[in-house]
Amino acid sequence: MSKILVMGHKNPDTDSICSAIAYANLKKELGFEVEAVRLGTISKETQFILDYLSIDAPRLIEGVNEGDKIILVDHNEEGQSVNNRDAATILEIVDHHKIDLKTSDPINLRFETVGCSSTIISKIYEEKSVKISKEMATVMLSAIMSDTLIFKSPTCTEEDVVQGKKLAKIAELDYEKYGKDLLIAGTSLNDKTAYEIVNIDSKPFEFGSQKALVAQVNTVDISAVLARKDELEKVMRELMEKEGYDFVSLMITDIIVNSTELYVVGDKTLTIKTFGMQEGAETVFLPNVVSRKKQIVPQYTEMAK
C-alpha cells in the first residue's frame, strides 16, 4: 500500500498543522504508512511549537496526484482543501466544522462539535488504546490552547477542557503559562515597526466636527505594546499632520482577557467624555471591549452629536 498523506486546510493554522502531525503519528502507531504534510506557510504561533519540540514542519505540498490516498483533518470543504483533491482517494476525515461533502463511496468520518480537531484526535488515541507520548501531548495541547484561546473562547467545550488538561498532564506543562507563551508568539509584534503596527488595521472616521483615525492591534501583552509608546506616538502624530486628523486612537486589544487599552494622541476631549479617560492621561483601559465596530465607533459618534 502506498503512503497515506495526512493534511489540514490551506493557509494552515496551528490546529491544522498539529492535528496532521498527531493523527499521522496515531496512524503510524496503528501500523499504517503515513506522512503529515501541509498546504501553506507555518505561522509564527505554529513555529513556536515546532521550535519548542525541536521538530520539523510537515512537508509542503502543492497538490495531490491520481491514486494518492489522503486523510483530511480540520476541514472538509473542497475550497479549503488540497489542489486536485478529486484525483485522490479520501480515506478519512476528522473535523469540527460544518460539512459540505459528497462522496461516491463510503468513507470514515469523525466530526464532533468541539472547539478543536486535536480534541477529537486525543479521544481517538484513548479509544484505540494508543499511548500518547510527551511530544504528541504537547502537539495536541498546543492546538487546543490555540483554538480555544486557553479554554476562554466561546467555542470551547467541556470535552476540549477534559482532553486539554489530560494532555497538559502528560506533557508536564502548566497549560496557562504555556498557552500564553504560545499565543504571545503568535501575536508577537517584535518584528513589526511602529508604522506597521498602527497600519495593521486602521480606519478614518468623522465624529461630529472632528476627523479621527481609529486603529486596532491584537496582542496578548498590552504592556509590551505600550512600552513602544514613543515610537507609536511619533507615527500617530505624523498621520495627524499628514491627514488632518484631530486625534488618532489606537485600540491595543488583549485577545486573552478580552479587553482594550485605548491610547489616544491629539485632542483627547471626545475620549474623556465618551470613555471616561482621566484628564491629563493618554490611555484608558476598557474591560470587555474588543470590537471597534460595535464598542468604539458608535459610542464616539453618539457623544459627538
Place this chain on the structure above:
Amino acid sequence: MSKILVMGHKNPDTDSICSAIAYANLKKELGFEVEAVRLGTISKETQFILDYLSIDAPRLIEGVNEGDKIILVDHNEEGQSVNNRDAATILEIVDHHKIDLKTSDPINLRFETVGCSSTIISKIYEEKSVKISKEMATVMLSAIMSDTLIFKSPTCTEEDVVQGKKLAKIAELDYEKYGKDLLIAGTSLNDKTAYEIVNIDSKPFEFGSQKALVAQVNTVDISAVLARKDELEKVMRELMEKEGYDFVSLMITDIIVNSTELYVVGDKTLTIKTFGMQEGAETVFLPNVVSRKKQIVPQYTEMAK
C-alpha cells in the same frame, strides 16, 4: 430540552430499526431524553427480532416538525430521510454509506466503512463505557447478522466480525444458528402461493430454437421450497401451456451458501447438456451460482447455438 428522535431510513431494513433502538438506548443511558422511531413498515425479518425479544416496534412517524431534534442512523442522504427534514435540527449521524450532506452548522458525524451501522454503535457503547444489556446485544447482533449475511457478505469487515462475536457472547446466542433463523424468517415463503413464488422474478428467453422461462427465488432453505415441488410444477406447466415455453427453469438460490438448485419442468435436454443434470432428474445443484444474468442465461445461450 425536548425529546430527541432517533431514526433510520425510509423503507426500513433490520439495521435501520435495530440501530435506532440500540442508539436511542445508548443516548438514554448517557442521560438524554430520546425515542427511537421508524419511517415505514417492519419487515418479516425485523419482526422476528421484536417477537424474539418481546419488544414493541419503534413508533411510526410520517415526518418531523419545526424545532424537532433528530439523530439519523444507517443513512444520511435527504431522499432516504424523514419527510420535512430541513425543519428539524440534525444532532448526529451514525452511518456506513457514502455521504451526500451539507449543513449550516457543525454536527456530530460517525461514519465507518463497515458492513453494518450497529457495528459502529456497538463500538460507541464500548468507547463510552456503557454496559451492553443482553437485550441490546441481541438487537445489534441481529442487525449485523442481517447486513453481513452471517459474516459471509463481501461487505463484511473484520470489525463487524469482532463486534458481532462480542455481542453474541453477551446475548448468549449461537450466532450462526440465530442468524440463520433470522434470515429464514426474512425470506420466508410460507405466506406466498406457488404462483407468487414462480412470478417473484421471472424472465422469458429464446435459447436457439427453444423458448423458455427462467424464474428465480431467494431463500435460505432450498429444501423448504423443494418441499412444495408439486404445487410449483403445476404452476410451471400451466405457464408452459399458456405461453408456449419448451421448458421453465426455477432458480432456487440459497443466499447464505451462495448456490442454486435449478428445478426444470418440460424439456430437460438443454439443462442436461449445459449444467450436467442427470438423465431422469428434475433438479441440479449449482455451487457458487447466484446470478441468472451472468451464470445461467449466457451458458444456456452458448450451448443452444
